[in-house]
Amino acid sequence: MNEALRMVLATVIDGAIFGATLFLVAVGLTLIYGVLRILNITHGSFYAIGALVAASLWGAISQLGASPYLIYPAMLLSSLLVGVALGPPLERFMLRWMASVEPLARRENVQLLATYAIFLMLENVQRLIWGTHPYYSAGAMQTVGTTQIGSLTYTNYQLLLLPLAAIVLLALRSFLNRTVTGKFIVSVSTDPEMSQCMGINVDRIQTIAFTIGIVLASLGGALASPSINVSSGIGADTLVLSFAVVAVAGLGEIEGSALAAFVIGLAHSSAVFFYPELSAVMPYIIMLLVIMFKPYGLFGKQSERRI
Amino acid sequence: MLRSMVSAHRTRCVSAATNMFHAAEHAFIKPLYKGGVAAPAFTIEARSSCISPKQIQFHEKEERVMSTTILSIRTIVAALMAIPTVAMAQGEKPKAINVAIVDFFSGAGAIAGGPSANMAKLTIDRINKAGGIAGVPIKAQYVDEAGGPAANVAKLRQIAKKVDVVVGYGSSSDCLAVAPVAEKLGVPLIASACDTTELFKKPYKWIFRTQIPDVSGSVAMAMYLLKTNPNVKVVAGINPDYSYGHDAWNYFVAAMKALGGNVEYKFEPALFPPLFSGQYTSHLSRLQAAKPDVVFSSLWGGDEMAALQQGKAQGIFKQTKFMFSVGTLAGVDGLKVMPNGVIVGSDEGYLFHPGEVENKELREYIDSYQKRFNEHPVSAFGYAMHRAVEAMAAGYKKAVENNHGKWPSKEQFVNALVGLKIDTFQGPLVIRKDHQATFTDTVGEAVRSPEYPFAVFDKQIKFTPDLIDLPEGTGIDYMAWIKTLTPELLKKVPEPTIYAKTGK
Numbered sequence: 001m002n003e004a005l006r007m008v009l010a011t012v013i014d015g016a017i018f019g020a021t022l023f024l025v026a027v028g029l030t031l032i033y034g035v036l037r038i039l040n041i042t043h044g045s046f047y048a049i050g051a052l053v054a055a056s057l058w059g060a061i062s063q064l065g066a067s068p069y070l071i072y073p074a075m076l077l078s079s080l081l082v083g084v085a086l087g088p089p090l091e092r093f094m095l096r097w098m099a100s101v102e103p104l105a106r107r108e109n110v111q112l113l114a115t116y117a118i119f120l121m122l123e124n125v126q127r128l129i130w131g132t133h134p135y136y137s138a139g140a141m142q143t144v145g146t147t148q149i150g151s152l153t154y155t156n157y158q159l160l161l162l163p164l165a166a167i168v169l170l171a172l173r174s175f176l177n178r179t180v181t182g183k184f185i186v187s188v189s190t191d192p193e194m195s196q197c198m199g200i201n202v203d204r205i206q207t208i209a210f211t212i213g214i215v216l217a218s219l220g221g222a223l224a225s226p227s228i229n230v231s232s233g234i235g236a237d238t239l240v241l242s243f244a245v246v247a248v249a250g251l252g253e254i255e256g257s258a259l260a261a262f263v264i265g266l267a268h269s270s271a272v273f274f275y276p277e278l279s280a281v282m283p284y285i286i287m288l289l290v291i292m293f294k295p296y297g298l299f300g301k302q303s304e305r306r307i
Numbered sequence: 308m309l310r311s312m313v314s315a316h317r318t319r320c321v322s323a324a325t326n327m328f329h330a331a332e333h334a335f336i337k338p339l340y341k342g343g344v345a346a347p348a349f350t351i352e353a354r355s356s357c358i359s360p361k362q363i364q365f366h367e368k369e370e371r372v373m374s375t376t377i378l379s380i381r382t383i384v385a386a387l388m389a390i391p392t393v394a395m396a397q398g399e400k401p402k403a404i405n406v407a408i409v410d411f412f413s414g415a416g417a418i419a420g421g422p423s424a425n426m427a428k429l430t431i432d433r434i435n436k437a438g439g440i441a442g443v444p445i446k447a448q449y450v451d452e453a454g455g456p457a458a459n460v461a462k463l464r465q466i467a468k469k470v471d472v473v474v475g476y477g478s479s480s481d482c483l484a485v486a487p488v489a490e491k492l493g494v495p496l497i498a499s500a501c502d503t504t505e506l507f508k509k510p511y512k513w514i515f516r517t518q519i520p521d522v523s524g525s526v527a528m529a530m531y532l533l534k535t536n537p538n539v540k541v542v543a544g545i546n547p548d549y550s551y552g553h554d555a556w557n558y559f560v561a562a563m564k565a566l567g568g569n570v571e572y573k574f575e576p577a578l579f580p581p582l583f584s585g586q587y588t589s590h591l592s593r594l595q596a597a598k599p600d601v602v603f604s605s606l607w608g609g610d611e612m613a614a615l616q617q618g619k620a621q622g623i624f625k626q627t628k629f630m631f632s633v634g635t636l637a638g639v640d641g642l643k644v645m646p647n648g649v650i651v652g653s654d655e656g657y658l659f660h661p662g663e664v665e666n667k668e669l670r671e672y673i674d675s676y677q678k679r680f681n682e683h684p685v686s687a688f689g690y691a692m693h694r695a696v697e698a699m700a701a702g703y704k705k706a707v708e709n710n711h712g713k714w715p716s717k718e719q720f721v722n723a724l725v726g727l728k729i730d731t732f733q734g735p736l737v738i739r740k741d742h743q744a745t746f747t748d749t750v751g752e753a754v755r756s757p758e759y760p761f762a763v764f765d766k767q768i769k770f771t772p773d774l775i776d777l778p779e780g781t782g783i784d785y786m787a788w789i790k791t792l793t794p795e796l797l798k799k800v801p802e803p804t805i806y807a808k809t810g811k
Contacts, residue, residue, distance in 0.1 A: 003596075010596050014589040134585075134609040136640075138616030146622060152595050153622040158588060229585025229613035237584065272589040273596070276578045279589075280548060 006150050011269045013149070017158045019265025020165040021224040025238055026245035026257045027172065028216030034189040034252035035209035038095065041115040043217045043242065044235030045122035046082065050221030052130050053078045055230040058137035068143040075222040083215030091210040094118060096203070119235070126232035134231040141226035161223060168216070169258050176254075185209050189252060244287040250300020260298065398713035403446035404439075404703060406431075407466050409459070409475030410499075410692070412451045420477065422638075423500065424449060425680045426689035427474075429672065430696040440703045441712070445696075452477060456484030467492045471717065474695045477688065479503035479551075486514045495721050499695035500688055504554070507741055510781045515724050517694045517736065517744040519655055521551065522558045522785045523775040524748060526792070528632050528652050529562035530775070531750040531768055532601060534800050535650075536628070541573045543599035545590055545614070547606055548579035555605035555632055561789040568794035575599075585613040591621050601628045607636040615644045624649065634753075635685050642685055642761035645753045651764060653749040655694075656687030657732050658764040660806040661756035669732045685761070694731050694746075698738065701729045734769070739779050745772035754807060766803035774799060 025047050032040045057074045061067075098114055141157040176182035187195045188205045196202045220238070228234065245264055249256030264283045271282035278285070290298060408427045411420035427447065435444045450462055452475070459481045463473065472495040476482045482501035489496040490513050498506065498516040502524075506516060532539060542563065546552035560574050576597055578590045591614075594602055606614050611631060618624055624646040634651030635642065635658070645651070651658065657669065664670045672693075676684045684690070706715035706723035715723065727738045734747035751764025774796065777783055 007596055010592045014592050017588055018586075134612065136612055136616055138613075138620055141617075142620050146620070151598065151626075152592055154592075155620045157620075224586070227586055227588060227617060229583070229609040231609060234583075234585070237581070269589045269592075272578065272593050273576075276576055276593075279579070280581045 006152070007273055009149065010152050011273045012266065013152075013154065013159075014269035014272070015266030016162055016262060017154075017265070018268050019261040019263075020161040021220050022238070022241055022245055022265060023165050023258050023261035024168060024220035024223065025217050026242040026249075026261055027169070027254055028213035028220070029242050030246050030249065030252055030254060030257050031172075031216070032210055032213035033246070035185055036091075036095070036206050038111045038115065039243075040210075040213065041112065041119045041239065042090065042122060043213070044239030045119050045126070046086070046214045046217040046235075047221040047224075047238050048126055048232065048235035049082055049086070049122070050079050050218030051225040051228065051230045051234060052126060052135065052221075052232065053082055053218075054222035054225040055135035055137040056130070058140050058226070059135065062139060068139065071137075071140045071143075075225075076219070079215055079219035079222045082218040083211050087211035087214035088207050090118070090214075091207050095210075096206075119239075123233050123235070130232050132232060134229050135225075137226045137230065139226075155227075158227060164223070165258070168219075169255070172212075172254060181205070181208060241283055244283045246297075247287050248290045248297055250294075250297025253297065253299040256297065256299035398710070400441065400443050400714045401471075403444050404472070405470045406445055406447045406696075406699065407450045407470045407473045407475070408447050408692075408696075409450045409452050409462075409473060410477055410688075411453050412449060420452065420688075422684060422686040422689035423475070423477065423692040425676065426684065426692045427696055429676060429679065430693050434696075434700050440700055441707045441714075443703075443714070445700065450475075452481055456480050459485050460488050463488055463494070464492070467494045470494070472497065472699055472720070474699055475499050475692070476501050479505070482506055486511060489513055493717065495717055495724075497695045497699055497724075500691040504783075504785050507743055507781045511742060513721055515698070515721075515738060515742045515744070517698045517738070518691050519745070519748060519775070520743070520777065520785075521554060522789070523770075523777065524632055524652050524654060525555050525558035526562045526789065527748045527750055527770040527775050528603065528630060528650070529559055529566055530770065530797060530800050531650060531652075532603075532630065533563070533566055533797055534768065535752075535766065535803060536601065539572070539600045540570075541575070541597075541599040541601075543575060543594055543597055543602045544577045545587070545594065545602060545604045545606065546577075546579055547582040547610060549582045552579060552582070552605055556603065558785065558789060559603050559632070561786055562792060565790055565792040566794055566797055573599075580610075583610060585610060587614050587617050588621075591618055591623050594627065595621070595623055599627060601630060603630050603632070605632045607631075607633045609637070612637040612641050612644070615641065615646070619644060619646065633687065635687050638686050639683055639761050642753075642763075645762035647753050647755060647762065649753045649762075651751060651753055653733075653751070654687035655733055655746070655748055656685070656690040658749050658751045658767060659683070659685065659759055659761075660751065660763050660767060660804075661754060661765055662758070662806050666732060672732075683759070683761070690732060694733070694736060694744070697729055697731060698724070698727060698736065698744070702727055734771070737772070741779050741781055743777070743779075745776045747771050748775060751803075756807070765807050766805060768801060768803050770800070 025043065029040060029043050032038060032043070054075045057078055058071050061070050061074065095111070095114070141155050144156040144160070146153050146155050147159060176186050184195070184200050184205045185208065187198070187200060188202050188209070192202050241264065245257050245260045248264065249260035264286055267282040267286045268279060271279040294300070408424065410423045412424060431445045431447050434440070439445060448470070450466060452459060463485050466473070473489065474497045476485065476498050477500045479501040482498050483503065483505055486496065486498070486506060490511050493513060496514050498514065498518065500518055502518045502521045504520045504522055544556045544559070546556045556577060563572055576593055578593060580587060580590050604614065611634065615637070618629075628648065628650070630650035632652040633654040634645065634649070635653060635656050664673060673684060702720055702724040703715070705727060706720045707713070709715070709723055710719055724738055725740055725742070729736050731746060733749070736744050736746040738744045748770045749767055750770065751767035753762040754765040756763045777785065777788055
């Protein structure tokens with residue numbers, strides 16, 4: 001394989017891997033925005049909590065000497081548990097309560113501040129539970145071996161993230177299009193008031209959508225955990241990147257965020273390969289360019305503001 | 308070392324706006340993970356020893372009383388009469404030398420501060436057991452460095468009157484902030500671990516440093532590489548994207564160019580993943596695609612650990628030689644996954660080697676450290692604190708001798724520190740006239756040895772001060788100094804010591 005081809009191939013694969021976990025987090029963010037009209041800053045916390053729980057589970061599995069393959073079902077289950085245990089109470093007792101006591105809190109900017117406050121609190125909760133010592137679970141990544149592509153070595157674990165992200169996308173889309181709850185979610189995201197008039201329990205649908213979003217964030221964290229340095233407070237970086245994905249795709253766009261995550265991943269890896277100095281800012285340069293020319297994102301539609 | 312958290316201030320052009328956000332976000336929240344071991348029991352003790360509001364009130368009250376009485380004529384007379392008494396009191400031995408040990412004892416930095424505090428306790432206990440300094444024991448209070456430069460300046464002001472000397476500081480930004488204040492307050496300060504080249508830009512009377520600036524570490528790495536792998540042509544870099552990472556790489560590149568003479572090296576790719584990103588898949592693929600002869604890295608702590616584990620999974624250590632300039636800072640856990648053959652800089656700590664530890668005193672330290680804290684002292688932070696405390700003790704001892712057995716004033720103490728010579732685990736340490744200490748730095752190559760459950764270092768080269776130390780004085784241009792290095796200097800570099808063969 002010649003040099004140039006190898007570089008391009010590596011760029012695409014790395015971009016896709018980077019984009020895959022980013023997509024899982026971003027799609028949850030966009031779903032929550034679509035249904036609840038909240039830019040959920042706490043999303044980053046759930047990414048971190050998902051990663052910390054998964055890393056702790058890996059620690060427990062290694063200590064007990066159990067089969068390392070147990071980590072995969074454990075990751076999926078733990079993300080589900082994190083989402084179900086923390087999502088509904090947060091949505092019901094914090095966000096909705098705030099909106100009920102103070103009508104102003106329905107406004108997006110106030111919600112943004114509120115979720116940011118909760119994000120900060122959750123950061124400290126993470127420190128309280130997991131301390132400040134970083135956790136490593138790279139062993140989980142090594143159990144499934146590697147694949148050689150030319151001179152490049154990829155862990156199968158990371159390559160498997162690509163089909164997994166695709167499965168999540170397809171599953172989410174078919175859930176939204178083919179199940180009654182899914183259709184209710186779409187309906188509420190389109191027009192909550194009209195949905196309420198049609199007899200849909202909007203509150204319940206919002207809780208469900210919020211929980212799904214949180215599960216996805218937590219799953220993103222759990223799946224990323226073997227390939228990152230897991231410590232309390234890691235949510236901020238991913239959150240900012242997820243916002244970039246959502247901004248590029250357009251708020252509420254599910255397929256759009258898949259493509260945007262890939263584009264941002266590709267931008268990141270091309271920068272690493274061809275212009276390393278820009279690697280950290282490349283995702284934001286893409287975001288800036290998109291917003292300059294398409295303020296509602298690549299796929300977002302302009303909508304009238306209700307007063 | 309937590310070197311330049313000042314990074315947040317000295318933003319590089321490459322980092323642009325988002326990076327600045329991350330730097331600012333992280334600079335004082337979680338930047339301080341350089342070690343790999345925590346000292347859980349320590350935090351509570353350290354917190355309890357921090358300044359309480361009561362103490363602050365006490366100081367304020369004390370100051371108010373002072374200012375009122377100074378105005379009264381009676382006090383002026385009393386003060387005049389008291390002058391000889393004060394002078395006499397200065398010669399009398401105090402009950403204890405009150406030392407403030409400052410390091411990160413809470414928050415993310417506790418990982419770095421842990422080994423440092425452990426070593427401070429061990430060293431102080433040993434000195435006190437041996438009768439203290441001229442019969443005076445050292446009494447330490449542990450002050451938490453967490454909170455950022457402004458908080459540290461406030462804490463220093465509070466403790467200034469209560470202590471005889473301040474020892475510590477891990478973060479370079481904290482050092483840079485407290486140094487001018489300590490100077491103004493006239494508090495002797497021995498900086499233990501911060502190694503920013505900025506510290507001695509101007510001369511100080513009260514500030515000393517027992518850590519070598521980071522530029523010397525990069526030069527030692529370049530010398531080691533050229534000595535042991537003279538055929539290297541292509542060197543890649545993966546360094547954290549903040550001022551320390553850029554400095555380490557730039558100094559290393561400059562040293563390679565200067566020491567290589569006419570040899571044309573290729574330095575690419577130079578990768579700068581964000582500090583604490585911990586995700587290096589793309590960067591490692593990039594390095595695999597580039598196939599350099601060697602990769603230089605100043606990643607440390609959690610970042611270093613993540614790079615080691617991901618690199619291992621991707622098999623990069625089998626293809627490319629790596630060098631970590633501050634490789635011991637991921638602690639024992641980091642050394643457990645450190646692949647054989649990786650070149651590691653000690654960061655002025657101690658590199659374990661195959662076979663027995665030859666220094667008897669160090670052996671005792673290691674044993675008592677293990678017994679007391681249940682781990683091996685591998686982190687460079689611990690050794691940095693050991694040096695600082697030893698230098699302080701030796702400084703007092705020298706000052707007492709200079710003062711004919713009488714207890715010295717603070718001024719006499721700092722005067723004694725200038726030109727002080729002591730033996731440390733890193734060889735003889737000398738504090739120069741510019742208040743910068745010089746001693747030996749070590750670089751070695753990771754191997755496995757049956758004596759230890761982690762990587763130890765063979766083929767060690769000890770870089771004595773004449774090889775790596777900066778010219779004396781303040782306001783030195785470090786790049787200009789590096790450019791003066793010549794390939795002839797490599798001839799002076801000793802051959803690596805092979806411990807595995809000799810069994811020593």
